[in-house]
Amino acid sequence: MTAPTSDGVPGPGGPALDDSVLRPKIAGLMPEVLAELEALVAIPSCAFPGFPPEPVHAAAQRIVDAFGRHGVEAHVTPVDGGYPAVTAEIPAPPGRPTVLLYAHYDVQPVPASQQWSTDPWTPTWVDGRLHGRGAADDKGGVAIHLATLAAFDGRPPVGVRLVVEGEEETISHLEAHVVAHPDDFQADVMVVADMGNLVVGEPVLSVGLRGHVKAVIEVETLAAPVHSGLFGGAAPDALMALIRALATLVDDDGACAVQGVASGEWDGADHAEELLRANAGVLDGVDLVGTGRVASRLWARPSVSVLGMDVTPTAEASNVLQPRAKAVVAMRIPPGQDAQEAMDALVAHLRAHVPGNARVTVTEDKKSPPFSQPTDGRAFGLMRDALATSYGRPVETVGSGGSIPLLETLRAVAPHADFVLVGPEDAQHANIHGPDESVDPSEIEHMALAQALLLQALAQD
Structure with missing residues (x-):
């Protein structure tokens, strides 16, 4: 299965070199x-x-x-x-x-x-x-x-x-x-x-x-965990607020929805979808995220991921509303995008999309151009x-x-x-x-x- 090229023209570009020794x-x-x-x-x-x-x-x-x-x-x-x-x-x-x-x-x-x-x-x-x-x-x-x-x-x-x-x-x-x-x-x-x-x-x-910027978001809504039966439906749950904020990072197709970040098109041959599915181990029947050419999605557009969350494990779940929740968010940024401007856009997006006036702290983490x-x-x-x-x-x-x-x-x-x-x-x-x-x-x-x-x-x- 052949890899893609940026110019659509495979070839060594010159003569073979002497490898006899x-x-x-x-x-x-x-x-x-x-x-x-x-x-x-x-x-x-x-x-x-x-x-x-x-x-x-x-x-x-x-x-x-x-x-x-x-x-x-x-x-x-x-x-x-x-x-x-x-x-x-x-x-x-x-x-x-x-x-x-x-x-x-x-x-x-x-x-x-x-x-x-x-x-x-x-x-x-x-x-x-x-x-x-x-x-x-x-x-x-x-x-x-x-x-x-x-x-x-x-x-x-x-x-x-x-x-x-x-x-x-x-x-x-x-x-x-x-x-x-x-x-x-x-x-x-x-x-x-x-x-x-x-x-x-x-x-x-x-x-x-692509470059890489990461930020840590922490949401707080309560002084301590409280019973979900006694207070659920009125008292705000920090984990639910965090989930709602994280969901806004992508559009309905799963593409990055953070405003102010460069996005373009890969101008060469495309990356075969079957190659991506095979190499990434995408499960049968599961859709890819984003739209358009696969090469553009991988190499010329931003993508965003939640790398980890601090929440109660399912084995320890109890009937309480969570007072605080934290996540690490990472965004890949295409060539030509300034890393600090991308970080600023990610931080601003996270702060603006936490609902209900919950307390939110967003801290910059690693930044790679x-x-x-x-x-x-x-x-x-x-x-x-x-x-x-x-x-x-x-x-x-x-x-x-x-x-x-x-x-x-x-x-x-x-x-x-x-x-x-x-x-x-x-x-x-x-x-x-x-x-x-x-x-x-x-x-x-x-x-x-x-x-x-x-x-x-x-x-x-």
Whole structure:
């Protein structure tokens, strides 16, 4: 099943690159690289508040040691206020460019409600895929960079700056660190290995990411819980007020109804509905939300979700009206939308739609800007050729509904850099952030070969 393109024209965009040396070299490295990935997946490096810090630091050190075993002198670099990054710098030979390779080693939590089929912290092979939290997002990206540099025995033909973040999944302190140390992040090309193909074996380049804003809303109506029989029908229930407010976030079709947020159309080929249904696991007979082209809904329009609520569990339900209720609301915003303006619009909407003059508090949470990538840069074109060579098939361009907050910060400190967005997180089976996350090792191998071919091509004038 073929992925969509932004221009409707599949093709590598140029000649095949010489992979006669790098392809067998990377294939031979894969057992070692996958062993390193298994060891990294076994470390529960969740950087969210409330989780133990020791595994996060252990994961950073494990990455330093792994790159060291393959000829790259990496370091644990402190980041003020947060967890460290892993960095390395390989100076560029005279006249050759510098490439920054980015990934992250922190992972999403694993709540019991996800009901994994395997232990999320025990790397397990199932049907040829490595299962475990972070196997795809984004320790698989770390493995791609490891294989890429190991293919050159740690001595690539261009300059390389390695940056492996420790807080991408939570509130990142690396963004402020980049602003404070801009010289350490200068590069001609930024390769971000935190994306993925829509279908395993069918290469894509991502050219736009939606941003993300989150807010917490709390509604209060009563001093304490009161009997629903004695007071129901007159006394206001906070949970019902919150539900009524949340319901206004979408229209009758389920599309985002927050006013003042940009919305557009994806101007390329559409995203097949059957592909979305299969990849997202939409149950038979359940309608999709929104209207119009699927690609526009995913990549060019806002969407809104309720990520969690603090309410009484059903097992503890009693006949009372709730005095207070809280929810986390998230809105994905399309490229071109200012993140703070979107946050302001979301906060204003929530405050305006709580009924009955209930007390409402809305607090801003995480804010990540959208990102768009020009496709006319030299590195972008070379990576298209490199992916086509590696996979042996045409490369297509897509958008993405996800967000990577650091990208706009990197663009601000290195405005002339050409960005390339790839990665191991296929939408078909990887199930990032969900239960039974996994990675296909062939995606790591193909992406590593493509990256190595890119570095080789960039070294040629």
